[in-house]
Amino acid sequence: xxxxxxxxxxxxxxxxxxxxxxxxxxxxxxxxxxxxxxxxxxxxxxxxxxxxxxxxxxxxxxxxxxxxxxxxxxxxxxxxxxxxxxxxxxxxxxxxxxxxxxxxxxxxxxxxxxxxxxxxxxxxxxxxxxxxxxxxxxxxxxxxxxx
Numbered sequence: 803x804x805x806x807x808x809x810x811x812x813x814x815x816x817x818x819x820x821x822x823x824x825x826x827x828x829x830x831x832x833x834x835x836x837x838x839x840x841x842x843x844x845x846x847x848x849x850x851x852x853x854x855x856x857x858x859x860x861x862x863x864x865x866x867x868x869x870x871x872x873x874x875x876x877x878x879x880x881x882x883x884x885x886x887x888x889x890x891x892x893x894x895x896x897x898x899x900x901x902x903x904x905x906x907x908x909x910x911x912x913x914x915x916x917x918x919x920x921x922x923x924x925x926x927x928x929x930x931x932x933x934x935x936x937x938x939x940x941x942x943x944x945x946x947x948x949x
Contacts, residue, residue, distance in 0.1 A: 830882055837878045845873065912940035 810816065842856055849858075858870035911920040915938055919930040926936055935941040 829885075830878070833881050833885070834874075834878045837874055837881060841877055841881075842870070842874050845877075915939070 838856065846858075856868070856870040856874050859866045859868045861867070910923045912923050913919065914921045914928040914931060914933065914935065916933040917928060917931040919928060921928050921930070921935065923941055925941070927934055937943050
C-alpha cells in the first residue's frame, strides 16, 4: 500500500506541480508586497489619497466598503498575470515553435477512376485496386523515372 503511494508522490508531474504551486505562492507574495509598498501609494498620490490607499473606503447605509483593498488585489493580479505571460508563456511558446519539425507538404491526390479511392497523383498504380493509372485523367502521361 505504501509502495504505491510513494511511487505516486515521486512521479515527476506530482513533484513538478507541487514545486510550481509553492513558487507561485511565493511569487504572489512578492508581487503583492511590491504593489502594497510602491504601486498603491502611487495610486493614492494620483487620486489624492495621502498615505495608505488600501484604507480608502466608502459608506452606504452605515456599511463600510474598503475598495482600496480590492484595487490593491486587482493590481497584484494584473501584475502576476502579466509577468507569467511575458516571462513564461511567450518564451515557452517561442521555444516550442523553434523545436517543432517542419510540417510535411500534403501530397496531391486524385481519385482512382476504377475504385474511386484517393491515390497520389504521381502514382503509376492504384494501391487499392492495382489498376494502371498512367495516362489517365489527373495522372501523369508516363511513369516517373526512378533513379
